[in-house]
Every structure is written in C-alpha cells, then in structure tokens.
Amino acid sequence: MAEDKDIFVNDEQHKVLARGIDLDLSSCQTSTILGDKTYVVGGSDDKSSLSIQIFDNSNEKWIIPTVLGTKPSQCQAQSAVLVNKDRIFILLKDFKPDDCIWFLEVDTQYVREQKKILETEVVAWSKGAKGDRPMPVVISGPSGVGKGTLISELMKEFPSTFGFSVSHTTRAPRDNEKEGVHYHFTERQAMGKAIQEGKFLEYASVHGNLYGTSLEAVEVVADAGKRCILDIDVQGAKSIRAKSLEAIFIFICPPSFPELERRLRARGTETEEQVQKRLQNATKELEQGRSSGVFDHILTNEVLEDCYKSLKKHLGLDGGMDVACHTSPKIARLPLDKLISETSDKFLIHRGGSERGKASENSFVLDLSSLKGGAPGRTRGFNIYTVKNSL
Ligand SMILES: Nc1ncnc2c1ncn2[C@@H]1O[C@H](COP(=O)(O)OP(=O)(O)OP(=O)(O)O)[C@@H](O)[C@H]1O
Numbered sequence: 450m451a452e453d454k455d456i457f458v459n460d461e462q463h464k465v466l467a468r469g470i471d472l473d474l475s476s477c478q479t480s481t482i483l484g485d486k487t488y489v490v491g492g493s494d495d496k497s498s499l500s501i502q503i504f505d506n507s508n509e510k511w512i513i514p515t516v517l518g519t520k521p522s523q524c525q526a527q528s529a530v531l532v533n534k535d536r537i538f539i540l541l542k543d544f545k546p547d548d549c550i551w552f553l554e555v556d557t558q559y560v561r562e563q564k565k566i567l568e569t570e571v572v573a574w575s576k577g578a579k580g581d582r583p584m585p586v587v588i589s590g591p592s593g594v595g596k597g598t599l600i601s602e603l604m605k606e607f608p609s610t611f612g613f614s615v616s617h618t619t620r621a622p623r624d625n626e627k628e629g630v631h632y633h634f635t636e637r638q639a640m641g642k643a644i645q646e647g648k649f650l651e652y653a654s655v656h657g658n659l660y661g662t663s664l665e666a667v668e669v670v671a672d673a674g675k676r677c678i679l680d681i682d683v684q685g686a687k688s689i690r691a692k693s694l695e696a697i698f699i700f701i702c703p704p705s706f707p708e709l710e711r712r713l714r715a716r717g718t719e720t721e722e723q724v725q726k727r728l729q730n731a732t733k734e735l736e737q738g739r740s741s742g743v744f745d746h747i748l749t750n751e752v753l754e755d756c757y758k759s760l761k762k763h764l765g766l767d768g769g770m771d772v773a774c775h776t777s778p779k780i781a782r783l784p785l786d787k788l789i790s791e792t793s794d795k796f797l798i799h800r801g802g803s804e805r806g807k808a809s810e811n812s813f814v815l816d817l818s819s820l821k822g823g824a825p826g827r828t829r830g831f832n833i834y835t836v837k838n839s840l
C-alpha cells in the first residue's frame with residue numbers, strides 16, 4: 450500500500466515527536482527525518498523567520514546549519530513532509546496560495562555543492578511558485594550601444610509579455626533613475642553579503658562598480674507570468690550561460706566605434722573619466738561578444754527602428770501579440786473514499802476546520818509529481834487543484 454502523504458492544515462497528528470525530540474507544538478515546530486538527521490523547523494524566539502536546527506541521531510548532537518536562499522517572511526510552519534528524498538515541503542500557517550508553499554532543500558544537488566564549498570552543514574530555502582517560467586531574454590553589448598533603448602521599446606509595445614529584471618548596482622543613481630525601477634541601488638558591503646548568501650543568479654564588476662541579477666529580480670517577473678528581460682554585461686551573460694539557464698542570448702553591436710563614442714557622450718550621463726573607461730572596456734566586450742559563442746544572435750544597432758524590428762523577429766514577435774503567460778486553475782474530481790493518499794507525489798490539503806477523511810470545497814490537491822528548479826531560485830512545476838467531491 451502507498452504511503453499516506455496527506456497533509457492536513459490544523460491537524461496536529463503529523464507533528465510526531467521525532468525520536469525523542471520534544472517539539473514545541475504551540476509555536477508550530479515541525480520535524481522531518483532523513484537518514485540519521487531530524488530537521489526541526491520553526492519555534493524560535495526570533496519571530497521574524499523560521500529557525501532551523503538539525504538533530505544528528507548518529508551522535509545525538511544538535512547542528513545549526515548555514516541557511517541559504519530567501520527565507521519565508523512568515524514564521525510559523527504548519528506542516529512539513531519529506532519529498533523527493535532531498536527536500537522538505539513546508540506549508541506555512543496562513544493559507545495564502547501564493548505564499549504558503551515552501552521547500553527546505555536538505556540534500557539536493559545545490560545543497561550538496563554548497564556543503565562542499567562552505568565545508569559545513571547547509572540547507573536552502575526555495576519558494577514554491579506555480580506555473581512554468583517563460584524563457585528569459587539576455588541582452589548584452591557595450592555601454593551606449595542602445596540596449597536600454599531597445600528594451601524600453603519592447604516593454605512599451607508588449608507590456609503584458611515582458612518584465613524587466615531590476616539589477617542591483619553599487620553605482621550612484623543618475624538624475625532620471627528611480628530606485629527599484631532602473632536598479633536597486635545598494636552599498637557594496639550589503640551586496641557582497643547578499644552574494645555570499647546565494648541570493649544572486651550572477652554578478653560582475655563592470656566599469657568599476659558591482660552589478661548583479663538577484664534571483665528575486667528574475668522570479669518576480671516570472672511570478673507575474675511575464676518573460677524576463679535582462680540587460681547585463683558579457684561576463685554576466687557568460688555566467689548565466691554556464692549555469693545552463695534556458696534563455697535567449699542577444700548581443701548588440703554598434704555600427705562603428707566612433708558612433709558608439711558619439712552616443713555615449715551625447716547621452717551625457719557619464720564624466721569624461723567614466724566615458725574613457727567605458728570605451729576602453731567596449732573594445733574587449735565587442736571582441737568577446739562576437740567570438741565567445743555565448744550569444745545566439747548578434748544584431749547591429751545602426752538605425753534604431755531596423756534593429757528593433759530584427760530583435761522582435763528573433764523573439765518571435767513579428768505578429769505583435771501581447772500576451773501574459775498565466776495558467777488557468779484546474780479542478781480535480783476525486784472519489785471521497787480513496788482521496789489522494791493512493792497516489793504518490795500528491796498531497797491533500799484541507800483548510801482549517803475540515804475533518805480528516807472528508808474532502809470538501811475547502812480541500813486542495815497539491816501535485817508535486819513534476820517538480821522543477823529549486824534553490825537558489827524558486828521551485829516550479831507543481832499544480833494546485835481544487836477538489837470536488839465525486840460521491
Ligand atoms: N540606433 C540608434 N541611433 C542613434 N542613437 C541611438 C540609437 N540607439 C540608441 N541611441 C541613443 O544612444 C544612447 C545610449 O543608448 P542606451 O542608453 O540605450 O545604451 P545602453 O546600451 O543601454 O548603455 P548602458 O550599457 O550604458 O546602459 C541614448 O542616448 C540613446 O537614445
């Protein structure tokens with residue numbers, strides 16, 4: 450008989466006392482066993498985040514692991530259960546469909562790699578997000594070539610299709626730039642710390658400042674059902690390519706070096722010293738962009754309208770449709786006497802007040818059979834169905 454994997458919100462029965470560990474049920478502490486280790490989540494005095502402790506049953510010692518990834522903002526876990534033998538599925542107490550499903554990775558490839566690098570016990574949070582991620586578009590090219598101009602055109606014409614990945618940077622804002630719109634302007638120390646915590650998909654030192662794409666910046670766009678556009682330098686594009694992230698990589702060239710210089714100066718946003726630095730870097734970037742094999746398409750931005758047309762063609766937008774990628778909710782019909790416990794990788798979630806064994810309008814099936822992704826980004830590829838009683 451298949452393992453009973455039902456999860457019942459407000460059902461205290463699943464919070465068994467694990468091998469003699471006393472759990473604080475009043476603060477919704479949960480425990481999950483994998484091999485010799487018992488992962489205890491929640492129950493700290495610090496109400497701002499869920500605490501994580503590991504009890505090593507082989508030597509009966511407690512371990513405080515290094516916790517990577519973006520943590521849930523809520524601090525009370527309601528239920529926890531091991532899935533895929535490498536991560537703990539955690540349902541948070543307040544049932545908000547967009548923010549209640551989290552995964553604490555304890556033995557995934559990412560966690561194993563980080564354990565080796567950091568030489569310590571590591572766990573990593575990954576937020577559960579519904580739907581698949583539409584393929585991102587990475588746009589690179591030397592400073593002043595017109596990347597930002599082309600991206601603005603795309604966002605203007607296709608506001609429901611595209612969302613811009615707002616990077617972090619340590620450079621100072623220009624007069625027209627707004628925090629959270631053009632960049633997240635940040636201090637070097639804070640950005641360095643966030644990089645150490647695994648919060649960045651890529652980062653690079655560009656023209657003397659640090660720039661980086663946070664995982665959150667990309668996921669926020671995907672969560673809105675939009676296709677993410679990244680405006681990043683060649684080093685950043687290379688590092689994303691190396692991570693095998695599925696994306697379209699486009700490199701923009703100027704028609705000539707003097708024209709690049711003219712555009713950069715005409716923009717009037719840089720000091721003479723900065724212009725010189727950006728032009729020096731442009732020579733190397735142009736070489737790398739053309740020859741690195743990173744880019745799927747290389748476009749020349751001579752006449753803006755022509756280059757924009759060509760960009761749209763490469764992105765399959767010749768038809769001019771502006772469509773967001775939302776998926777419609779599904780409804781599962783289940784016989785009440787079988788429920789979901791006979792099917793592996795599916796979980797039945799009752800909202801507060803429902804009785805065990807009785808599906809109702811308040812019941813949901815969480816289907817984790819095709820999980821994708823994970824820390825340090827979101828975990829995708831699952832579905833939530835409303836359950837209709839078919840008896
Ligand atoms: N095809 C074009 N012909 C003439 N001017 C252009 C063209 N494309 C863009 N520009 C102008 O060139 C300047 C630089 O463009 P933009 O700021 O978009 O460059 P960028 O590649 O995003 O630079 P950076 O990497 O520094 O952010 C802007 O003033 C823009 O209006």
Ligand SMILES: Nc1nc2c(ncn2[C@@H]2O[C@H](COP(=O)(O)O)[C@@H](O)[C@H]2O)c(=O)[nH]1
Pocket residue numbers: 589590591592596616617620651652653655656660661662680681682683684685686
């Ligand atoms: N590797 C990354 N490069 C980035 C990112 N965001 C922007 N950039 C690149 O920096 C230069 C300079 O930008 P500017 O706004 O100061 O003119 C430009 O080439 C951008 O493509 C990032 O997150 N990562």
